[in-house]
Amino acid sequence: MIEFHDVTKTFGGPAVLENISLKVERGELMILIGPSGCGKSTLLRLVNRMLEPTSGEIRVGGENVGAQDPVGLRRRIGYVIQSVGLFPHLTVGENVELVPSISGVPKAVRGARARELLALMGLEPAQFAGRYPRQLSGGQQQRVGIARALAADPEYLLMDEPFSALDPITRANLQEQFLTLKREIGKTILFVTHDVDEALRLGDRVCVLSAGHVAQLGTPDELLRRPASAFVADFLGEGRELRALALRTVRDVMRPGLAAGTAAGQIPADLGADQALSRLLGQGDAALNVVDGVGQVIGTVRLSDFAALRDSGAA
């Protein structure tokens, strides 16, 4: 768990963060998002003592970080930043293995783990492990940075715009891989992004910051359905209803147990609910049969089901 207790930070002028209190639960991925300059990176850097709070306390695993040795603290907390900071004179493989080698992990074990992580990040180890950082593109370097942070197997991860230099397709792939990985490794993660879609897709909860204050903290669904203020609604942008639907599956909105007849089209239960809406509107189907993984009809979905959702405030 990462906890902020009444944390204020100033750099001499007005407070950049003011009386922030929040908890990132164990195994949770919390997103920090907000306009440029609202204090996201500052909040992150207080956790591993790259910055010290002006007042208040930060606890990691229940212990006040101010009382801990920064070097030991940073070994427990992985840090992934936008400009990766790879060591230029070490190969990609050596960069990824660096922290495990300092911690005394045997060569064979850390080598195998490094290759596994590079492959997971879409970098074929045979092709990339022997290269130097300058021989990689910016996006590839960023992926090596993530592999390196994971190689140390820290309990906590701080990630500051880790996917920002990637093209949209690579970014979507990495987000998907990262979600799978996150489910497997169960780390506690604080993640800064500018990208609302990335926040809604990855975050267990999303903390929207505005000028050093928490404007709203909630699950993606809560934020979309009940933005706490006009600021949050504006920040999440146009199409909130559709975005909220995309977080739900067809299974969530269907009427179970009914069939619409053999003439009706079919839609898989695990697709996003927005896709059902798009089919119903675009192709003029009155109803769709919802099918499970083996093609069995398990319910129906109609336009009126979406109207009912809207009227109940659920979408």
Ligand SMILES: Nc1ncnc2c1ncn2[C@@H]1O[C@H](COP(=O)(O)OP(=O)(O)OP(=O)(O)O)[C@@H](O)[C@H]1O
């Ligand atoms: N070392 C510093 N000295 C003085 N002011 C600083 C320092 N670091 C950050 N600031 C100021 O604190 C405010 C918050 O900065 P921070 O980097 O946390 O914002 P951010 O939300 O991460 O912004 P961005 O999205 O643009 O990266 C900004 O006004 C910034 O200029």
